[in-house]
Amino acid sequence: MPPDLLDRRLLFVTGKGGVGKTTVAAGLASLAAARGKRTLVCEVDAKGNLADFFETGPIGFDPRQIEPRLWAMAMQTEESLKEYLKLQLKVPLLAKIGPLARTFDFVANAAPGVKEILTVGKLCYEVREQNYDLVVVDAAASGHVIGQLAAPQAINELVQVGLVRSQTGWMLDLLSDPVITGAVIVSAPEEMPVNETIELAARMRSETQVDLAAVVVNRVLPELFNRAEEEIFDRLHTADGVAFLTGAVGGNATPVLDAARLAVTLRRTRAGHLTRLRTELPDNLAMLYLPYLFTRSHGVRVTTQIAEALGEELGF
Amino acid sequence: MAARGRRTETREPAKSVEKLLATKEIVICCGSGGVGKTTTAAAMAAMAATYHGGKVLVLTVDPAKRLANALGLEQFGNVETRVPAEAFAAIGVEPRGELWAAMLDTKQSWDDLVERHAPDAATRKAILDNPLYQNVTGKFVQSHDYIAMERLYEIHSSGRYDLIVVDTPPTRNAIDFLEAPERMADFFSSRLLRWLIAPYQSRLFNVASKPFYNVADRILGSQFLQDIAEFFILFQTMYDGFVERAKAVTRTLSDRCTTFVVVSTLESAPVQEAEFFVGALSDRDLHLGALVLNKVLPTYLRSTAATKVARSFTADADPLADQVLAGLGDIGAHDDVARVLREVGESFLNYQVVAKREAELRDELSTVPDVVATVPYFDSDIFDLAGLLALGAAIWR
Numbered sequence: 001m002p003p004d005l006l007d008r009r010l011l012f013v014t015g016k017g018g019v020g021k022t023t024v025a026a027g028l029a030s031l032a033a034a035r036g037k038r039t040l041v042c043e044v045d046a047k048g049n050l051a052d053f054f055e056t057g058p059i060g061f062d063p064r065q066i067e068p069r070l071w072a073m074a075m076q077t078e079e080s081l082k083e084y085l086k087l088q089l090k091v092p093l094l095a096k097i098g099p100l101a102r103t104f105d106f107v108a109n110a111a112p113g114v115k116e117i118l119t120v121g122k123l124c125y126e127v128r129e130q131n132y133d134l135v136v137v138d139a140a141a142s143g144h145v146i147g148q149l150a151a152p153q154a155i156n157e158l159v160q161v162g163l164v165r166s167q168t169g170w171m172l173d174l175l176s177d178p179v180i181t182g183a184v185i186v187s188a189p190e191e192m193p194v195n196e197t198i199e200l201a202a203r204m205r206s207e208t209q210v211d212l213a214a215v216v217v218n219r220v221l222p223e224l225f226n227r228a229e230e231e232i233f234d235r236l237h238t239a240d241g242v243a244f245l246t247g248a249v250g251g252n253a254t255p256v257l258d259a260a261r262l263a264v265t266l267r268r269t270r271a272g273h274l275t276r277l278r279t280e281l282p283d284n285l286a287m288l289y290l291p292y293l294f295t296r297s298h299g300v301r302v303t304t305q306i307a308e309a310l311g312e313e314l315g316f
Numbered sequence: 317m318a319a320r321g322r323r324t325e326t327r328e329p330a331k332s333v334e335k336l337l338a339t340k341e342i343v344i345c346c347g348s349g350g351v352g353k354t355t356t357a358a359a360m361a362a363m364a365a366t367y368h369g370g371k372v373l374v375l376t377v378d379p380a381k382r383l384a385n386a387l388g389l390e391q392f393g394n395v396e397t398r399v400p401a402e403a404f405a406a407i408g409v410e411p412r413g414e415l416w417a418a419m420l421d422t423k424q425s426w427d428d429l430v431e432r433h434a435p436d437a438a439t440r441k442a443i444l445d446n447p448l449y450q451n452v453t454g455k456f457v458q459s460h461d462y463i464a465m466e467r468l469y470e471i472h473s474s475g476r477y478d479l480i481v482v483d484t485p486p487t488r489n490a491i492d493f494l495e496a497p498e499r500m501a502d503f504f505s506s507r508l509l510r511w512l513i514a515p516y517q518s519r520l521f522n523v524a525s526k527p528f529y530n531v532a533d534r535i536l537g538s539q540f541l542q543d544i545a546e547f548f549i550l551f552q553t554m555y556d557g558f559v560e561r562a563k564a565v566t567r568t569l570s571d572r573c574t575t576f577v578v579v580s581t582l583e584s585a586p587v588q589e590a591e592f593f594v595g596a597l598s599d600r601d602l603h604l605g606a607l608v609l610n611k612v613l614p615t616y617l618r619s620t621a622a623t624k625v626a627r628s629f630t631a632d633a634d635p636l637a638d639q640v641l642a643g644l645g646d647i648g649a650h651d652d653v654a655r656v657l658r659e660v661g662e663s664f665l666n667y668q669v670v671a672k673r674e675a676e677l678r679d680e681l682s683t684v685p686d687v688v689a690t691v692p693y694f695d696s697d698i699f700d701l702a703g704l705l706a707l708g709a710a711i712w713r
Contacts, residue, residue, distance in 0.1 A: 018350030018586065049585065141349070191382065191697050192350065224659050232648040232656045241644060248639045249632075251625040255616035259626075259667050260660040262614070262693070269697065294666035296673055298584060 005213055005286070005314060006032045008182045010127045010174065012137045012210065014145040015186030016196040020218040024186045024290070025138035026053035027306030033070035034307065035316065037133040040126060044075040044119050044148070050138055055299045071132070077118040084121065116151035117168070124171045127180065142185075142200045149175065149183070149208040175210055182213025187277060189220060189270035194277045201281055214286040216310075217274065221267040221292050224260065237261055288313040333577075333689050334712045336605045337364045340575045342472055342568070343481045343605065347579035348589040352610040355698055355707065356579050356691075357483035358383055362415055362701065363708035366404070369412030370478030373471065377420045377464060377485045386700050387417050394421040396471075399701075407702040416477070420485075425463045433557035443550045460485045461496035462562075469565040494600065497565040575605030578685075582612055582674035587681065594683050606687035608711055609678070613693060617671035622664065629661025689713075 005011070006028070013025040022043070029041035040063055043050040051059045056066045061079040063071040126135050140148050147154075152168040152175065175181050183204060187197040197215060204212050225233055235241055237257045245253035278287065290309045293302060330336035337343065337360060345357045354376050361374035373396060376383065384391045388403025399415040427444065434440035443449055461484075468482055568574060576597055580590035590607070597604045616622060629636065637654035640647070647653065689711045698704055 016350060017348060018583075049588075190350075224663055225656060228648065229652055229656045229659070232653055233660065235644070235647045236640070236656065236660075244640065244643050245636075246625075248636060248643070249625050249628045251621050251628075253625050255614075255619055255622040256626045256629060256660060256664045258614070259617055259622075259664040263663045263667060266693070294669050296669055 003179055005182065005184070006035065006037065006134060008134070008178075008180060008213065010123060010135045010137070010181045011213065012139040012145065012149065012181075012183045013186060014139045014142060014183060014200070015216075016188075016193045017141045019186050019188040019193050020290075021141065021186045022050055022053060022138050023302065023306055024184070024216050024218060024310075025136055026050065026303045027310050028184070029070060029072075029134075029136040030054075030067070030303050031307040031310050031314075031316075032134050032136065033067055035311075036069065038069050038071075039134045039136060040071045040073065040132040041136045041138065042073045042075055042123065043138040045138070045140060050074065052299055053303045075119050075122065077115050080118040080122040084118070116148045117155050120148060120151055120175070121167065121171060124174050127174055128170065139183075142196045145183075145200070146203050146207050149204070149210045153209065172209065175208075178211035178213075181210055183208075183210050184214050184216055185212065186216045186218055188218050189274040189277070191273055194273045197277060198280045201285075212285065214288055215277070215281060216288045216290060217277070218290045219292040220274070220289050221263070221270055223267060224264055230264070233260065233264070330605065330687060332713050333360065333606050333608070333687055334363075334367075336575060336577075336687060337479060338368055340605065341477075341479060341573035342468065342571075343479070343575055343577055344468075344484060344569075345482065345577045345579050345608075346484045346593055348586045351579050351581045351586050352691075353579045354383060354483045355704070356577070356608055356610065356711065357481045358387065358417075359698075359704045359708035359711060360577070361417075361479070361481040362387075362704045363712055364479050364481070365399075365413045365415035366409060366411040366705065366708075368479075371414045371416065371476065372479045372481070373416040373418060373477045374481045374483070375418050375420065375464075375468060375471065376483040377460070382697070382699065384417075386698055386704055387415070388701060389417065392417050392419050394418065394424045396476075403701050407700065407705075409701070409705065413478070418471075420460075420464055420467060422460050422463050425467050429463070429466065430554070433554035433561075435553050439550060439553050443547075446547050446550065449547065462499075465497050465565050465569070466561065469561075469568050472568060473564075494569065494596065494602070497562040497569075570600070570602055572603065575603045577606045577608055578604065579608045579610060581610050582677045584677060587677050591681065591683075594685075598683070604685045606689060607681075607685050608689045608691060610691045611693045612690050613667060613671040613674055615671075617664070617668045618675060623668065626661040626664035626668075629657045630665070633658040633661070 011028065013021055013028065015021045015024075025041060025043075029039050032039045041050065043059070050072060051057065054066050054072065056064075056072065059072045059074045061073060061076045063073040066072050123135055123137055126132060139145050152171040156165065156168045156172065185197050185200055185204075187193045201212055201215070204210060224230075236245065237260070242253050242257055245257070281287070288310060290306060290313070293305060295302065295305070330339060343357075343360065345353050345360075347353050357376060358374050361372050364370075365372040387399045388406070389397055389399060396416045396418040399417060401411075404411050404415075430440060430443050434443060464482070464485055468480065471477065472480055578590050578593050578597075580586045594604060594607075633654040634650075636657055637650050640653055640657075641650060648656075691707065691710045694703075694707065698707060
């Protein structure tokens, strides 16, 4: 039986671009820290907007404390390589690896999996060294995350000898242990995100050894009416209903009722996608639902709201 | 009445997406994922085929079956497929031209490219059989981006179509695919590449590079490096063809027959991406034709008068329910009616917050092109050609 979500040590948060992957990663990290865990949140896509969710300054490779028990960092594969070389190869001076640094971009781009292994390797290292209770990764979007999570395995198969090969073994042990590592797919009740989530969940099972811990459905619209109420609404949203209300409140009621109709329709379209998501994913997979936030605010206030909603869904 | 022929207006900046499509040969849609880029591309192509005529191709990277279905196709792939006349007839539309669709199959396109540039059959086979080939083409130098632009160039220069509308891959960085052809050329002419493969070619290590190989070997293992090197040695045989080609692709992007349409929704991350992209286009002297803003909430949500009405719905739900029951007859229990009125008012105010947020983002857009198309939230998903044309009509003017 896998442990509760936040009791794992390493969580990869992924999902289709635009569904709120970073919001959820920030929310999970914030929740974990609030519940007493020393937490590191790390963004790996170079978009650099994790900082916006905590309204802190720019985040770099060196973890920086941003809240009690919460540290943030941004993955930079070149830095990760330097750190690795210093630690593992006992290469004392960077000067000696000068040519390597210059060649880095080439190797990272050309050799399959090098960038990925440097990313995953650094994260696994933080877990192994027990520097934090939990490492939350704002991981690559659906298109790239499989490559990232499967990198140690791929390297293991491609590289027959050498230090990299000897290093991938322990990473695989960490990644394949559901007590330690889990993936969280963020989705939204819309057609394409649902398609991608279903596909990604299947690929994660077949192509990686990482356990899918949960699917978080973000931006769930509220249900406005029950059936009896909807009948009343339908009656009110007729020509004479609107005319009557307009007279009663002394102002045009059309836009207000039209807006409610729009809300009902949007919710209904999305409910269909939500049902499809639930049916096509394994029954025992944990699903957490986050409400659509009708707020003007963004940044840390949204992160707090998301953290609270996640806490409720996790039964805290 | 003055003639308003499309062709006479080519020197004027286009004032609508309709005119833009009439004067260009290549339209490249870009923007972050999830903003409706693919659907927008398909809708614009469908409109052009229907109303302007000629042969129009929509080239997409999105494998969504729904789009194929919407176009009246079972599926479509790397080969261009014509949208059947019956699909138009079924919705009572008689198109003036032909609509074609193709999906970018990265692997297949790479194979085609190797096919075209390999000097001989033996090299071709060696490349295609190389175990690293698939892995490497899938990963290095943003090969998706490159192949999309390469395919576009190939189709355009064939002259088979009057208009090609392209939907770009969801890149991590919107600018990647613009630079992909150039980077591909750089990559193949790079000294680093030659440096890396030199020892494997000549079997002679020079003194300068030896320390590098020592470190690289220790990290990656020499066999792996050798595999990579052999693969690139094979690829080098295609060097001239590749570089020539990549340069031609770059030229096509900046040609005046090409325009870019930036697609976004009014949410902060996509807008940031859109703005960044607009800047990048201008830095490169590329033509920004239009900005398409998708899924925009209706403007009535921001009306002050409507806000007052919504507030009285929430504040006076109970007395209002009494009036409703007296005026409209027994349409439900008093409490239910009151709850509906309150809910209707609250929902309006909720959505108003979002609508205002959207309007603010719209106002903050610093540089906007001559053409900005605002497309409303469609009630349901687009599942047929009629839906695509309805969306297209909203983008059109």
